[in-house]
Amino acid sequence: MTIVAVTVTALLAVAGALTLARIIRGPSILDRAVATDVLLAIIVAAIATEAAYSRDATALPVLVVLAVLGFVGSVSVARFAARRNK
Amino acid sequence: MNLDAVLDIVAAVCLISGALLSLAAGVALVRFPDLLTRMHAAAKPQVLGLLLVLVGCGLRLRTGVDITTLVLVGIFQLATAPVAAHMVGRAGYPHDDIRSDLLLTDELAAHLDRVAEDRPEPTPA
Amino acid sequence: MKPDQMTPAEPTSPPNPPLSRTAVRRNRIVAVTFLVVVWVLLWGTLSWANVISGLVVATILLTVFPLPPVTFAGRIHPLGTARFLVRFLRDLVVASVQIAWLALRPRHVPRSAIIAVRLRVNTDLNLTLTAEALSLVPGSLILEADRNSGTLFIHVINVDSLSEVEKFRGEVLELEARIVAAIGSPEEQRLVRENPPPPVDLEGAAA
Numbered sequence: 001m002t003i004v005a006v007t008v009t010a011l012l013a014v015a016g017a018l019t020l021a022r023i024i025r026g027p028s029i030l031d032r033a034v035a036t037d038v039l040l041a042i043i044v045a046a047i048a049t050e051a052a053y054s055r056d057a058t059a060l061p062v063l064v065v066l067a068v069l070g071f072v073g074s075v076s077v078a079r080f081a082a083r084r085n086k
Numbered sequence: 087m088n089l090d091a092v093l094d095i096v097a098a099v100c101l102i103s104g105a106l107l108s109l110a111a112g113v114a115l116v117r118f119p120d121l122l123t124r125m126h127a128a129a130k131p132q133v134l135g136l137l138l139v140l141v142g143c144g145l146r147l148r149t150g151v152d153i154t155t156l157v158l159v160g161i162f163q164l165a166t167a168p169v170a171a172h173m174v175g176r177a178g179y180p181h182d183d184i185r186s187d188l189l190l191t192d193e194l195a196a197h198l199d200r201v202a203e204d205r206p207e208p209t210p211a
Numbered sequence: 212m213k214p215d216q217m218t219p220a221e222p223t224s225p226p227n228p229p230l231s232r233t234a235v236r237r238n239r240i241v242a243v244t245f246l247v248v249v250w251v252l253l254w255g256t257l258s259w260a261n262v263i264s265g266l267v268v269a270t271i272l273l274t275v276f277p278l279p280p281v282t283f284a285g286r287i288h289p290l291g292t293a294r295f296l297v298r299f300l301r302d303l304v305v306a307s308v309q310i311a312w313l314a315l316r317p318r319h320v321p322r323s324a325i326i327a328v329r330l331r332v333n334t335d336l337n338l339t340l341t342a343e344a345l346s347l348v349p350g351s352l353i354l355e356a357d358r359n360s361g362t363l364f365i366h367v368i369n370v371d372s373l374s375e376v377e378k379f380r381g382e383v384l385e386l387e388a389r390i391v392a393a394i395g396s397p398e399e400q401r402l403v404r405e406n407p408p409p410p411v412d413l414e415g416a417a418a
Contacts, residue, residue, distance in 0.1 A: 110315065113314045125352055125366075126350075126352055126366075127310055129352060130306040130349075131310050133347060134303050135307070151255030152255070158249065167346070167347070168343045168353065172342065172353045172354070175355070176355055
């Protein structure tokens with residue numbers, strides 16, 4: 001299981017770095033919103049992997065909050081951007 | 087081979103393939119040319135990757151309370167990801183971020199033009 | 212592609228018919244049940260305390276934030292639902308692999324298109340479900356929805372020719388048919404049966 005955990009961590013770290021690159025490069029705020037959503041999902045995946053590795057469910061409620069937060073975040077950014085476009 | 091070992095192996099496969107799909111989503115975010123194609127990356131491999139990781143996590147934990155929490159996270163993800171993508175797409179549509187030279191047809195532009203033409207006359211809501 | 216060539220315009224019911232009293236009550240019961248299920252899942256254990264506190268919270272929520280009226284005219288068909296779910300899961304996997312492949316493929320810029328598809332059943336519920344499902348199946352992403360005419364505007368990724376676009380239009384209508392087969396009312400199912408996808412996509416598939 002340790003090998004699996006290390007592999008998954010490495011994969012998710014690379015994915016997170018790529019997503020972060022998109023957040024930094026933009027170019028528009030909507031690109032950043034989409035990338036932030038993906039980054040949040042990667043964080044959820046990382047926390048779930050940690051819980052699976054250590055068989056410890058303490059962090060699971062955090063996942064529910066994060067899952068909802070990503071949605072609220074992108075929707076509010078999208079509304080903000082839509083208002084500014086008009 | 088007992089059941090525990092089998093479940094662990096299945097969980098490991100789920101975790102790794104989920105992480106691979108997350109990586110693919112990250113690569114797609116960097117490589118795709120415009121906002122709309124990037125949103126495809128955020129909507130599909132990301133959702134399936136997260137679902138697989140959650141399944142792997144559930145197979146490792148194997149207790150009722152934790153599995154209900156994971157199911158809830160999965161349902162939220164499935165229900166909200168398309169809505170978020172739709173909101174972003176709508177906000178970004180008539181915008182410079184979208185490479186119209188890569189579009190074969192654009193029927194939404196025609197529709198918006200028609201809506202703009204109709205606007206002077208009072209339209210029933 | 213002119214918008215006239217879209218799917219045959221079928222005069223459907225107005226998007227928001229006034230709800231009858233029983234429909235309102237039924238909607239409320241469905242919403243309360245759903246909220247209580249989420250509440251119980253959050254707590255993780257099924258106990259009377261959880262169910263009762265869930266009922267209280269759901270009632271308060273629905274009083275403070277009333278839901279927009281959504282008509283659920285049909286009933287759930289178990290076979291249709293199962294068929295839809297199996298196909299949906301398969302589509303989700305195919306879609307993810309497709310996007311992953313597109314992302315990793317060297318020196319390739321995917322072409323895309325934006326198409327308008329007019330759905331045959333113009334209800335808010337059907338529009339919403341089809342749009343949600345479309346975003347998770349291969350190649351499509353919902354951009355905009357026009358409630359008055361029941362039209363969805365869809366971004367299609369990885370199409371190389373107009374005939375592929377036409378083929379895709381047929382796939383959207385098939386997805387709609389699966390959803391209606393899962394939860395539609397008999398009248399909606401009749402509407403879908405009597406308006407099969409136009410023959411244009413057959414040509415597109417053959418080309």
